Amino acid sequence: MFVVDxxxxxxxxxxxxxxxxxxxCRGACCVQGASGAPLETSELAKVDSxxxxxxxxxxxxxxDVIDQEGVWEEIAPGHYATTCVGDAECVFVRYDGxxxxxxxxxxxxxxxxxxxxxxSCHLYPIRVxxxxxxxxxxxxxxxxxxxxxxxxxxMGIGLAEMLQGPLTRKYGQDWYAQFLLMVKERRSxxxxxxxxxxxx
Numbered sequence: 529m530f531v532v533d534x535x536x537x538x539x540x541x542x543x544x545x546x547x548x549x550x551x552x553c554r555g556a557c558c559v560q561g562a563s564g565a566p567l568e569t570s571e572l573a574k575v576d577s578x579x580x581x582x583x584x585x586x587x588x589x590x591x592d593v594i595d596q597e598g599v600w601e602e603i604a605p606g607h608y609a610t611t612c613v614g615d616a617e618c619v620f621v622r623y624d625g626x627x628x629x630x631x632x633x634x635x636x637x638x639x640x641x642x643x644x645x646x647x648s649c650h651l652y653p654i655r656v657x658x659x660x661x662x663x664x665x666x667x668x669x670x671x672x673x674x675x676x677x678x679x680x681x682x683m684g685i686g687l688a689e690m691l692q693g694p695l696t697r698k699y700g701q702d703w704y705a706q707f708l709l710m711v712k713e714r715r716s717x718x719x720x721x722x723x724x725x726x727x728x
Contacts, residue, residue: 530714531662532707535699540667541654542714545680545722546687552675555628557652559617560672563603564610566648572608574643575599578632581640582620585631590619610646620645650694654687686711686722 530537558565567575579599583591590613597611599619610618621628636644644650653673657664667687669677680690688695688711696704715721 530710532710533699533703534662535703535707536659536662536664537707538664538666539714540669541665541687542711543718543720544667544669544677544687545685546653546673546676547680547683547685547690549675549679550627552679553672554626555621556672558621558628558630558649561616563616564601564612564618565620565646567600567608567610567646568648569606569608571643571646572600575610575632575646578635578641578643582631582635585622585634586619587613587622589613590621593619644697647694647698650697651691654691654695656698684723689722 529539576599579594586594593611593613599611600608601611603609610620613619613621617628618630620631622631622634623629630645630649632641632643633645635641648656651665653668653670653676654665655668657666679685680687688708692704692708695707699707
């Protein structure tokens with residue numbers, strides 16, 4: 529484990545090859561788990577604000593849940609998540625054939641909302657945990673993401689590079705540059721390397 533500013537990073541993040549393969553996993557992370565997408569307190573109002581823009585994309589059963597329970601819930605004191613259809617299917621999921629997609633993200637890319645999606649979703653399969661004054665970044669390795677591990681290995685893409693956008697969104701460009709420098713230094717010691725992220 530190493531530290532960049534006040535963020536602790538697991539060495540698993542350094543060594544992992546990863547590149548999401550939505551065709552293979554079918555967006556399983558949006559419909560499986562113990563709850564909906566974890567939300568930061570600052571995101572609650574943002575999730576509320578996008579509902580009108582995405583309502584027409586959502587399934588009737590999701591709208592039923594939203595009308596009764598809202599788009600987020602407190603799952604433990606001070607901990608929040610999107611509400612779910614059933615046990616773990618996020619209310620913002622819509623299906624493109626068999627593939628689960630995020631209605632918020634689609635609306636964002638169409639310029640209809642200015643909130644891309646919860647940062648926990650954007651960072652996945654990295655999970656953020658608060659440890660006193662620090663945040664800790666851990667790589668959550670689960671079976672549904674096996675296609676992403678295979679794809680990353682085949683393409684020579686590291687988890688740290690794949691998540692450049694989300695990590696920069698959360699911590700800023702300077703932080704990410706420092707993080708990536710330390711990642712490369714640690715990889716040189718263990719003999720692991722991945723290709724540079726292509727611009728654009």
